[in-house]
Amino acid sequence: MITTNRKKRxxxxxxxxxxxxxxxxxxxxxxxxxxxxxxxxxxxxxxDEESDFPVLSIFKTKHASQVDPESPFASAQCxxxxxxxxxxxxxxxKGKDDKPMLTFGKTSNIPASQxxxxxxxxxxxxxxxxxxxxxxxxxxxACASCHQVHVERDRVFNAQAQQQVCFGCHATTRAxxxxxxxxxxxxxxxxxxxxxxPHDSNNDSLLNRSNINDTCYTxxxxxxxxxxxxxxxxxxxxxxxHNPHGSNHQAMLKQRPPLLCQQCHSPSGHPSxxxxxENASGNxxxxxxxxxxxxxxxxxxxxxxxxxxxxxxx
Ligand code: HEC
Ligand code: HEC
Ligand code: HEC
Ligand code: HEC
Ligand code: HEC
Ligand code: HEC
Ligand code: HEC
Ligand code: HEC
Ligand code: HEC
Ligand code: HEC
Numbered sequence: 001m002i003t004t005n006r007k008k009r010x011x012x013x014x015x016x017x018x019x020x021x022x023x024x025x026x027x028x029x030x031x032x033x034x035x036x037x038x039x040x041x042x043x044x045x046x047x048d049e050e051s052d053f054p055v056l057s058i059f060k061t062k063h064a065s066q067v068d069p070e071s072p073f074a075s076a077q078c079x080x081x082x083x084x085x086x087x088x089x090x091x092x093x094k095g096k097d098d099k100p101m102l103t104f105g106k107t108s109n110i111p112a113s114q115x116x117x118x119x120x121x122x123x124x125x126x127x128x129x130x131x132x133x134x135x136x137x138x139x140x141x142a143c144a145s146c147h148q149v150h151v152e153r154d155r156v157f158n159a160q161a162q163q164q165v166c167f168g169c170h171a172t173t174r175a176x177x178x179x180x181x182x183x184x185x186x187x188x189x190x191x192x193x194x195x196x197x198p199h200d201s202n203n204d205s206l207l208n209r210s211n212i213n214d215t216c217y218t219x220x221x222x223x224x225x226x227x228x229x230x231x232x233x234x235x236x237x238x239x240x241x242h243n244p245h246g247s248n249h250q251a252m253l254k255q256r257p258p259l260l261c262q263q264c265h266s267p268s269g270h271p272s273x274x275x276x277x278e279n280a281s282g283n284x285x286x287x288x289x290x291x292x293x294x295x296x297x298x299x300x301x302x303x304x305x306x307x308x309x310x311x312x313x314x
Contacts, residue, residue, distance in 0.1 A: 034084035039077040042089055053150075060152040070122060081118055081149075104144035112142040119143045130200035137201070141169075146198065160188035166198075173245050181253075182246030194219075195244065212237055216244075227303030229310050233264070234302045257293035 036042035047055045055078075058064055065071040072080035079085050082101040091099040102108075104115050120131065131137050146165050148154050155161035163185060167174040173192075177185045184190055192198075195215050196206045209215040216238045217224045223234065233240045241260060242252045249256045258267070295301060300312040308314065 034086050035076060035079055036085045036089050039079065040073070043078045043085065046092060055150055057152050058150050061149065061154075063149060072122075080122075105142060106145070108142065108144070112140040112145075115142045115144060130197070130202050132201070134199060134201035135206060136198060145169075156193075158188075159185075159191035162191045162193065166192050176243060176245035176247070179246040179248050181248070181250055183244070183252075185245075212239055212244075223302050225303050227305055228307070229300075229304040229312055231301060231303050231312055257295055261294045 043055075047053070049056050062068070063071055064073045066073055068074060072078075076084075082103075085101060087099040088101050091097065100109055102110055102115070102118065108115055116131075116137075145168075146156055155165055163174075163177070176182070185192070193208075195208060197203075197208050198206055200206060200208075203210050205212075207215045209218065213224075213235070223238075225235070238244070239254075241254060243254050244252070246252055247254060253260055255263075292299075297313045298311060300306070300309060300314060304310075304312045304314060306314045
């Protein structure tokens with residue numbers, strides 16, 4: 001009795017195992033079929049430097065690292081980004097074009113959010129934590145609208161080339177940055193990412209720092225003070241008076257003095273209209289409105305440390 005029971009149990013076990021192994025035999029190839037057997041080597045039989053889209057330069061990028069266990073080429077290789085490729089390989093071999101791979105950028109065959117999911121699959125934890133909820137995410141901008149992964153050096157890491165990427169969508173900023181007075185962006189001595197983090201939703205206007213002034217202070221530390229005599233609007237927001245991208249007035253001012261100053265300071269009391277007739281010294285010029293106007297005298301517009309600098313004139 002005992003032996004037959006054992007036998008039965010053994011039989012059950014064997015049948016059980018058999019079923020599991022059988023399932024594995026059936027399922028594994030079904031699953032594995034999606035991916036090519038030789039990874040990049042399969043793809044490179046057809047896609048190389050001669051193709052319409054040359055792919056090989058990706059091997060000169062960090063994505064091709066074999067030693068970094070998180071890199072695409074340490075796992076599914078091309079298929080980590082473009083999706084499983086077995087069907088595509090087969091259909092292309094038959095001369096058909098009915099099994100497209102996932103594609104990226106403007107001509108992509110999938111929505112931006114889905115493209116980005118592929119990239120974020122690896123990059124979520126690499127400082128991309130602010131991406132979700134950022135303006136660019138909400139506006140369905142794709143990672144590949146800014147990044148090129150099939151080139152040795154992605155444009156965004158070059159100050160001048162990066163701007164061209166941004167200008168593709170931000171024409172107003174391009175116009176501003178070409179005005180007479182501007183940050184030296186167009187000479188490649190600065191880049192948009194000196195002030196902006198295009199990935200991050202944590203700060204207003206995708207700024208690198210928590211507010212405008214802190215962003216400016218990273219390079220213009222002397223404007224931070226503390227000053228014995230502060231000028232209230234300066235500590236509040238540099239962009240009250242300056243356009244950070246450029247302007248046609250000197251020092252990137254939004255308006256020229258006296259108008260700039262008279263947004264807040266009453267024109268009465270201080271003469272701020274030009275003399276209409278020759279003055280005592282035979283001069284048509286008014287130092288209140290011409291030249292540097294108010295700054296002729298109030299030269300320490302950002303604040304003064306002089307004991308008698310209450311009127312920020314020294
Ligand atoms: C038998 C040849 C062949 C193989 C193998 C092959 N492709 Fe293609 N692939 C083509 C052809 C032909 C096209 C369409 C013409 C073109 O744009 O290059 C294409 C198109 C593509 C496209 C553009 C979108 C599309 O599908 O139309 C991508 C991306 C792509 N292949 C990636 C891959 C990847 C990744 C692999 C390896 C997993 C691979 N291919 C293997 C021949 C091949
Ligand atoms: C399989 C994981 C994986 C996927 C998928 C992936 N990346 Fe990466 N990526 C990495 C690793 C690993 C690095 C190198 C380490 C680092 O800089 O974080 C890297 C680096 C980068 C860099 C920096 C390159 C440099 O020269 O400093 C950029 C930009 C980038 N990836 C963009 C993308 C974009 C865009 C996508 C989607 C089209 C993408 N990645 C998909 C793993 C991945
Ligand atoms: C609006 C343009 C833009 C978009 C969209 C964008 N990036 Fe970037 N990315 C940049 C710029 C510019 C830099 C270079 C920043 C710098 O100079 O440090 C960069 C740097 C990177 C880097 C390398 C430096 C780092 O911070 O680790 C990675 C990785 C990266 N981006 C991944 C992504 C991924 C993933 C996405 C999509 C979820 C994405 N980017 C979307 C513009 C963009
Ligand atoms: C890190 C993700 C990533 C990896 C890995 C990757 N690609 Fe790409 N591939 C892209 C992106 C993004 C584009 C869009 C163009 C660009 O940004 O450079 C692209 C474009 C392409 C195109 C042109 C598709 C079109 O829209 O016409 C082909 C073909 C292609 N890749 C093939 C390959 C092959 C073959 C490999 C492996 C050797 C590979 N890719 C590895 C992300 C990747
Ligand atoms: C010197 C720092 C700085 C640089 C460099 C810079 N920005 Fe800005 N940007 C700002 C500030 C500050 C704001 C917020 C302005 C405000 O709120 O009035 C801003 C706002 C923006 C806005 C929102 C719309 C607007 O104009 O207010 C866009 C778009 C923008 N920047 C794009 C760019 C691009 C593209 C580049 C590179 C060509 C760039 N910025 C370079 C500081 C900078
Ligand atoms: C594919 C198009 C596209 C590209 C490329 C692009 N942006 Fe944008 N960006 C947008 C859209 C759409 C908005 C939201 C509407 C607007 O403010 O113009 C936006 C908004 C912004 C804002 C304003 C954020 C706010 O809170 O008001 C800044 C700053 C900005 N982008 C910077 C950049 C920088 C820097 C680059 C280049 C590294 C860049 N963008 C590249 C499409 C793009
Ligand atoms: C990454 C460094 C950097 C940051 C951040 C920065 N600036 Fe500048 N700024 C410069 C450089 C470089 C110059 C050019 C100096 C020169 O030409 O001698 C400059 C010049 C200026 C000028 C004088 C322009 C002229 O024509 O005389 C003003 C005004 C100015 N910046 C305002 C700002 C404001 C406002 C911010 C914050 C929104 C800011 N800057 C952020 C680097 C920076
Ligand atoms: C109340 C208006 C006003 C505010 C607010 C303001 N500025 Fe200015 N800024 C000016 C004027 C006016 C000039 C031209 C001064 C001159 O003609 O000597 C100037 C010139 C500059 C210059 C070039 C000359 C110099 O002094 O180095 C820089 C840089 C600058 N500002 C940075 C800043 C920064 C950074 C902030 C914010 C912390 C800021 N400004 C806030 C009015 C302002
Ligand atoms: C956004 C508003 C604003 C702008 C623009 C502005 N100011 Fe002021 N200014 C103030 C405020 C607020 C005070 C502090 C007034 C107080 O404490 O009674 C002040 C104080 C002053 C003082 C010292 C006055 C006193 O009674 O202590 C002078 C001088 C002055 N500003 C000159 C200027 C000049 C010159 C400009 C143009 C380059 C200018 N301001 C632009 C808001 C502004
Ligand atoms: C010729 C030099 C000079 C010019 C130009 C000048 N100021 Fe003054 N400003 C002064 C002097 C000196 C004082 C101090 C007057 C006092 O203590 O009675 C002063 C005081 C002020 C004060 C403090 C409050 C007040 O009215 O006494 C403000 C605000 C002010 N000026 C704003 C301006 C503005 C705005 C302009 C440009 C339209 C300007 N100033 C042009 C010399 C000048």
